[in-house]
Amino acid sequence: MSLRHALLGLVAERPASGYDLLKTFETSLAHVWPATQSQVYGELGRLGDVGLLTVAAQGPRGRKEYTITDEGLAELRHWLLSTAPERPARSDMLLRVFFLGRVAADEAADYLARQGEAAAARLAGFEELSDSIDWGQDPLSVYGKVALEYGRRISAAQREWADWAAAQVRAGERGQ
Amino acid sequence: MSLRHALLGLVAERPASGYDLLKTFETSLAHVWPATQSQVYGELGRLGDVGLLTVAAQGPRGRKEYTITDEGLAELRHWLLSTAPERPARSDMLLRVFFLGRVAADEAADYLARQGEAAAARLAGFEELSDSIDWGQDPLSVYGKVALEYGRRISAAQREWADWAAAQVRAGERGQ
DNA sequence: ATACGCATGTAAGATGTTACATGATTAA
DNA sequence: TTAATCATGTAACATCTTACATGCGTAT
Incomplete structure (x- = not known):
């Protein structure tokens, strides 16, 4: 039920309408x-x-501006500090890796190389985003920066892994 | 609909019953x-x-052993090579990071440190798994190893990020 | 005989996606 | 006046989780 907590967290930051929140979900x-x-x-x-x-x-056009209640604040704090994050699961990119033995080695290597390119593109996107935002001192900025750094590091690791894996597969191909 | 393709991929490797497949989903x-x-x-x-x-x-006890058909094989190959992996989304661990500004800096740093420990534990689990499996030459082993290496690298990156982030937050705390 | 493991299936409910449907306000 | 943006809501469908329900085969 984390959508609930995302909404609670956003509204806690500042009162907002569904429309406002939607834009946040589409961007940050x-x-x-x-x-x-x-x-x-x-x-x-x-x-x-x-x-x-x-x-x-x-507001106009039936706009409803939501505010968080004390119970909402308590629930948000509880979720933040006292509930364990679920470990991220399900990657159809990795699932494909398990079955790459079904196709020729060069096709498998191509697949891995494409994933490397995709990760590199994501990394570039994060770098660009990082430059374009003028980071303030507000908490959402501070921790937004920490979250962005996560994206950068994970994308970089993914790119390195994919490049390594593609090379690995091509080496095995020649070895046979 | 990747569950479908996971089943196709597994049955393509060797015929299996629902019960057999279930065990694979719980392990590898x-x-x-x-x-x-x-x-x-x-x-x-x-x-x-x-x-x-x-x-x-x-088989006994109503056991049904499934085999893949030619259409199944074609569908599996198509999914493997011609459909784009969805980018992994939704991390409630990261979602919490966005809202860490709601709690005191030392509580936030503790949260990040705990995520670092969790990542380190996952990393150790992967290392152990890697040692315990006797890797064969079959395709599922070869690519299973590549997938495991992904887990190792991502866990390592997560641990390093979490440690960096916790230090970052503690530094900011002292700076104020 | 009895417990454990093998083996399959269904139902209810939560969560998520896509598409449909409607209407008010504002700026050009 | 008309197009873009603001603004909310519902319906249908897919997917996933949890729990319930049943029964055969085999080893002790």
Whole structure:
């Protein structure tokens, strides 16, 4: 149920409407916890029902601006510090690796090389993002930077792994 | 729909029953594409219905041994080489990082340090696994090793990031 | 005889995706 | 006046998790 906590965390930062939150999910949170419009409006309704958020103001076009309640703040803090993150699972990129023995070695090496290129592209994207944002001193900026650094390091490791793996497979191919 | 392709890939390697496949999902594939009993039996039925797998033999206790069909093989190959892996998304560990500004700096640093320890433990697990398996020359072994190396490298990068981030936060704390 | 492992299946509910549907406000 | 943006909501469907339900075969 982390969508719930993402909403709680965002609204805790500043009051917002579903529309506002949606834009955040499409930008800053896109690489971390993507969510669709359906999900956001649905969960916002439920969070209101259970009293973790409230509609503090109405705006034009039926805009509902949500604010976090004390219970919401308590729930957010509990989730942050007292619940264990689930280990990330399911990578269809890696799943394919398991079955690469079904295709010729050069096809497998090509697949791995393509994953290396994709990782390099992601890395470049993160570098660019890092340069384009003017980082403030607010907490979301500070920790946003830490999160971005995660993306950089993981992408770099993925690229190095893919290059190594492709070379490994090509070496095995010649060895046979 | 990658569960489907995981089943296709496994059965392509050697004919198997739902029960056999389940054990593979709980061991080798646990870190890559976990699946439950419900899912496996359900999808196996559907794969039979659409003709990508067939029940080639029956055994005791209603055991059904599945074999891959030519269409199944074609579908597997297509998925392997001609469909793009989805980029991995959703990390509740990272999502928490975004909201770490809600808690005191030392609590945030503790959180990051714990993630570092968890990554170190995963790394140790992979090292141990790597030593315990007697790697053969069969394709599943060769590429299984490549997949394991991925786990090692990513875990190492995660540990280094978490240690760096925790230090970063503690430095900021003193700076204020 | 009895417990353990083998073996399959279904139901209910949570979560997520895609598509549909509607309408108000604002700037050019 | 008309197009873009703001703004919310629902329906259908796919996927995944948890729990329930049943029964055969084999070794002790």
